[in-house]
Amino acid sequence: MESKSYNINDLHFEHRLWKSEMKIILGELNVYEEWLASLSQRSQKVEFQKKIEKFQNKFLIQRTHYDKFNDRINAQDSFIESLEKENPKDISETSINDHTHLKEEIDYAYKLYTELKADYKVFYSSVTF
Helix, strand or coil: CCCEEEEHHHHHHHHHHHHHHHHHHHHHHHHHHHHHHHHHCCCCCHHHHHHHHHHHHHHHHHHHHHHHHHHHHHHHHHHHHHHHHHCCCCCCCCEEEECCCHHHHHHHHHHHHHHHHHHHHHHHHHCCC
């Protein structure tokens, strides 16, 4: 992956957008996890419980990824803020290099999350008690 230069205003906007999207995803994960907990009480069949556990683990992994992304975004925001404090002139048009490749990682994580939700909906629609 090649490093790209970003305008600071563009980074601020993108970071705000990512944080907003992540809040939505983390909220959805809460709902899915509550739903799984209620489903797991409906049947003690081993195969059913294994499927529930598989989704619980996948949702936990997703939560962990988004928490780490949030930490990385906050670190990058702190770096940008330190640049702004160090430089008394307006640096909003300044460009910095993004060496984290965070955008590609977050886009890929969104794709995986969308696939996981689709898998879960297939599972839930097949559940019979």
